[in-house]
Amino acid sequence: MLEMRGITKRFPGVVANDDVSFDLRAGEVHTLLGENGAGKSTLMKILFGLYQPDAGEILLQGRPVTITSPTDAIEHRIGMVHQHFMLVPTLTVAENVALGLPSMRRPFTDLDTVSQRMVEISDQYGLTVDPSIEVWKLSVGERQRVEIIKALYREAELLVLDEPTAVLTPQEVDDLFVILRQMTEAGRGLVFISHKLREVLDLSDRITVLRNGVVTGTTVPAEASLERLAEMMVGREVSLAPDKPPVATGRPRLVLEHVTVIGDRDTVAVDGVDLEVRAGEIVGIAGVSGNGQRELAETIAGLRPAEPGSSVQIDRADVTTADAATTRAAGLAYVPEERMKDGAIGEFDVGENLLLVNHRDPSFLRGGLFDFERIRLHCQRLVDAFSVKTPTLQTPTSSLSGGNIQKLILARELDSDPTVLLAAQPTRGVDIGAAEYIHGQLIERRSEGVAVLLISEDLDEILALADRIAVMYEGRIVQLVDRADATREGLGLAMAGAADRSPG
Amino acid sequence: MIRRALGAVVPVGAALVAFLFGAIMIVALGANPIDGLVAMLDGAFGTRERLATTAVRATPLLLVGVGICVAFRAKVINIGGEGQIVIGALASTAVALAVPGTPKVLLLPMVIVAGMVGGGFWGAIPGALKAYASVNEILSTIMLNLVAVQVMNYLLRGPMIDPLEVEGSRIPQTERLTDNAALPTLLSGTRLHLGVVIGITAAVAAYVLLWRTPLGFRLRAVGHNPNAARASGISVERSIVTAMAISGSLSGLAGVVLVFGSESLRMVTDGSAAGFTSAAGFNGIVAALFGALHPLWTIPSAFLFGGLLTGANNLQRVLQIPSPLAVALNGIVVVFVVSSGRVRTWIEQRIRQPVDDRGASAPVAGGGG
Numbered sequence: 097m098l099e100m101r102g103i104t105k106r107f108p109g110v111v112a113n114d115d116v117s118f119d120l121r122a123g124e125v126h127t128l129l130g131e132n133g134a135g136k137s138t139l140m141k142i143l144f145g146l147y148q149p150d151a152g153e154i155l156l157q158g159r160p161v162t163i164t165s166p167t168d169a170i171e172h173r174i175g176m177v178h179q180h181f182m183l184v185p186t187l188t189v190a191e192n193v194a195l196g197l198p199s200m201r202r203p204f205t206d207l208d209t210v211s212q213r214m215v216e217i218s219d220q221y222g223l224t225v226d227p228s229i230e231v232w233k234l235s236v237g238e239r240q241r242v243e244i245i246k247a248l249y250r251e252a253e254l255l256v257l258d259e260p261t262a263v264l265t266p267q268e269v270d271d272l273f274v275i276l277r278q279m280t281e282a283g284r285g286l287v288f289i290s291h292k293l294r295e296v297l298d299l300s301d302r303i304t305v306l307r308n309g310v311v312t313g314t315t316v317p318a319e320a321s322l323e324r325l326a327e328m329m330v331g332r333e334v335s336l337a338p339d340k341p342p343v344a345t346g347r348p349r350l351v352l353e354h355v356t357v358i359g360d361r362d363t364v365a366v367d368g369v370d371l372e373v374r375a376g377e378i379v380g381i382a383g384v385s386g387n388g389q390r391e392l393a394e395t396i397a398g399l400r401p402a403e404p405g406s407s408v409q410i411d412r413a414d415v416t417t418a419d420a421a422t423t424r425a426a427g428l429a430y431v432p433e434e435r436m437k438d439g440a441i442g443e444f445d446v447g448e449n450l451l452l453v454n455h456r457d458p459s460f461l462r463g464g465l466f467d468f469e470r471i472r473l474h475c476q477r478l479v480d481a482f483s484v485k486t487p488t489l490q491t492p493t494s495s496l497s498g499g500n501i502q503k504l505i506l507a508r509e510l511d512s513d514p515t516v517l518l519a520a521q522p523t524r525g526v527d528i529g530a531a532e533y534i535h536g537q538l539i540e541r542r543s544e545g546v547a548v549l550l551i552s553e554d555l556d557e558i559l560a561l562a563d564r565i566a567v568m569y570e571g572r573i574v575q576l577v578d579r580a581d582a583t584r585e586g587l588g589l590a591m592a593g594a595a596d597r598s599p600g
Numbered sequence: 601m602i603r604r605a606l607g608a609v610v611p612v613g614a615a616l617v618a619f620l621f622g623a624i625m626i627v628a629l630g631a632n633p634i635d636g637l638v639a640m641l642d643g644a645f646g647t648r649e650r651l652a653t654t655a656v657r658a659t660p661l662l663l664v665g666v667g668i669c670v671a672f673r674a675k676v677i678n679i680g681g682e683g684q685i686v687i688g689a690l691a692s693t694a695v696a697l698a699v700p701g702t703p704k705v706l707l708l709p710m711v712i713v714a715g716m717v718g719g720g721f722w723g724a725i726p727g728a729l730k731a732y733a734s735v736n737e738i739l740s741t742i743m744l745n746l747v748a749v750q751v752m753n754y755l756l757r758g759p760m761i762d763p764l765e766v767e768g769s770r771i772p773q774t775e776r777l778t779d780n781a782a783l784p785t786l787l788s789g790t791r792l793h794l795g796v797v798i799g800i801t802a803a804v805a806a807y808v809l810l811w812r813t814p815l816g817f818r819l820r821a822v823g824h825n826p827n828a829a830r831a832s833g834i835s836v837e838r839s840i841v842t843a844m845a846i847s848g849s850l851s852g853l854a855g856v857v858l859v860f861g862s863e864s865l866r867m868v869t870d871g872s873a874a875g876f877t878s879a880a881g882f883n884g885i886v887a888a889l890f891g892a893l894h895p896l897w898t899i900p901s902a903f904l905f906g907g908l909l910t911g912a913n914n915l916q917r918v919l920q921i922p923s924p925l926a927v928a929l930n931g932i933v934v935v936f937v938v939s940s941g942r943v944r945t946w947i948e949q950r951i952r953q954p955v956d957d958r959g960a961s962a963p964v965a966g967g968g969g
Contacts, residue, residue: 397831399831421834424833437827438831439831441821441828441829442824443824444820452821452829455817461814465812
């Protein structure tokens with residue numbers, strides 16, 4: 097039903113798509129696989145009319161078409177479910193679906209007919225959502241269903257799903273896949289964008305891999321494996337399961353006792369968490385984001401106050417009420433969840449960001465002023481040691497890739513020789529090579545006796561790295577198991593809140 | 601490269617457009633704009649004396665402007681220059697009045713410190729209000745300007761009034777300070793005094809502070825991204841208060857220069873802030889903006905605006921055009937310099953193809969759509 101031939105799109109300095117061809121048949125799921133910056137999004141934005149290609153053509157049902165805007169795309173029955181939902185939270189589901197469509201009873205709305213048709217669509221695909229409920233009351237999974245309904249309501253025959261599973265629990269992913277299969281059975285064509293290899297193998301009929309704007313191959317799940325796909329994405333062999341030498345665990349270095357934290361919305365975000373991380377172990381906190389992980393991390397890092405009765409200790413020092421400087425002095429290194437918000441300063445150059453934590457160090461000063469030669473040597477050493485790819489130390493940090501910014505933050509944080517390392521989503525949105533490197537660093541520090549607390553939404557990451565796994569749900573740790581006893585299914589259920597919870 | 605070039609070209613372009621408007625106003629006032637321009641340039645830079653006067657008038661603008669730069673780097677907008685000048689001047693004058701016999705080498709450092717402490721304190725108040733109570737600093741600094749005027753009027757009409765005025769016309773002014781309090785003249789026959797050196801030194805010091813010291817590093821980090829600064833152990837609150845205190849102390853220093861560099865050698869007002877400051881607290885903001893909020897660029901920028909002020913006086917003398925024209929020109933420059941940021945972004949977007957989501961625009965650069 098769709099053919100994109102020889103699509104080329106250049107941006108200054110980069111060729112985002114270089115002679116890319118991609119086709120989609122009715123009734124199939126065709127996955128676009130590739131790392132960030134490989135050109136998946138560019139290709140789909142061209143299809144949706146957000147970009148114009150410099151060369152190449154698009155054919156729908158065999159006829160060449162020009163798509164110059166999303167309105168055009170919708171008229172051609174192309175729908176897109178964006179990674180970041182395009183919904184108005186204060187409006188109801190029906191109002192969101194009707195948004196931008198002409199009413200049949202102008203100047204009045206026709207929300208009752210919209211609701212009616214919506215319910216028909218919902219029933220057909222098992223997309224149960226109440227049309228009269230406001231969107232802000234919905235869970236993330238439900239919001240995604242609204243996005244899909246929106247596209248179906250506009251009679252999309254071809255649906256692009258941009259990383260739809262990124263925000264879902266494993267169970268929600270299963271539910272989504274059931275819905276998607278029903279849609280292909282009804283003859284619709286789906287383009288699935290993802291970098292989660294396991295899901296890709298699970299769902300796809302065909303898989304096309306992009307690397308640096310070029311198609312590196314098209315394959316079918318029967319002939320592919322996780323390792324083979326990763327290799328096609330990265331261009332070299334990668335180890336998906338890092339080697340983890342056994343390490344004898346030592347004394348507890350990070351101790352949380354009944355930590356309770358109030359979140360931004362004045363509700364209890366972290367609810368009486370008890371946890372110990374010992375020297376030489378990695379404790380993973382699994383869970384869908386928004387269940388208190390961010391607040392817990394900020395409290396440990398001294399950025400958010402804990403409620404009375406809570407206790408946070410780093411190497412036996414009580415840091416419950418300490419600020420970030422004191423917590424760091426006690427031995428904490430902190431890799432925050434949002435690297436451009438909390439981790440690095442985009443406008444600062446690479447060197448300045450490397451200096452952020454220890455700029456007071458007297459060895460960088462001469463007569464009260466910065467000794468730039470010394471600082472340069474220090475930063476160059478870190479950049480080399482952590483293979484941060486940057487043209488110069490004076491390069492603005494915001495122009496680096498996500499993976500390199502993350503390596504920069506890690507370099508800065510680990511330079512202080514911490515005893516406790518708190519890493520929140522350390523590889524989110526990071527290319528496979530950088531993720532591999534970061535994982536290696538976490539394991540190396542564990543071997544050196546650092547207590548590592550790893551917070552991640554990525555269950556594969558937790559399973560690959562952690563020695564013990566805690567599952568957080570609605571601010572509590574609902575399950576705490578040794579890695580050996582953990583199963584993907586069990587953790588998935590706990591993440592969805594189905595685990596037994598002892599009262600109190 | 602393009603960014604750099606634009607950074608220089610756009611403000612100059614803005615100034616040229618502003619002067620074009622000035623020319624139109626001169627025509628509207630019934631004079632030849634070429635004569636007007638000549639009169640202004642001659643009045644500002646024509647002779648040694650006039651150059652010196654321009655430098656002297658530029659100094660308070662420079663000091664306030666450098667303070668604006670420091671605060672801005674920490675993302676604090678200090679509109680309280682007027683009030684900080686007044687409090688700095690009052691503090692330093694009070695010291696000079698209290699110890700009249702002190703020799704110059706001791707007295708000048710004392711009054712400079714007093715002025716900086718006074719202005720710094722007046723700046724630290726809105727800084728602390730912003731840091732610890734999230735009070736918008738633009739509002740609080742403007743309010744504190746009004747408070748400072750009342751403090752000044754009370755003191756100059758009451759406790760600090762010139763004893764001769766008590767029985768006289770009750771002009772709000774202090775008595776004339778002893779000659780050992782005057783800022784030494786650098787060039788005989790002109791008004792050029794030590795204040796000019798103080799101003800340039802302060803600008804260089806601010807540059808060094810911001811880009812060569814850990815404190816300046818923290819201020820800039822907080823200005824760019826307070827979240828990341830806090831997460832790395834920097835106290836955002838303390839940095840904001842510090843930035844405002846430094847900014848206020850530089851305005852306070854401007855107050856010192858205004859009193860101790862004045863010909864009458866006393867603090868005098870007409871009951872308004874501008875009656876004492878000649879609006880240096882606001883014109884300094886203009887100078888800083890025109891200097892791209894960089895302390896070193898603020899030096900030539902302040903000199904230019906000092907020239908505008910002295911030039912406008914000559915314009916009045918030669919062509920009978922009212923000197924408040926300079927005020928209008930100041931305002932126009934502000935409008936154009938501030939909006940030139942927009943122009944600059946717009947030009948940049950035309951030059952390079954957007955890589956972000958706004959990508960549905962013209963296909964090729966220079967498409968002029």
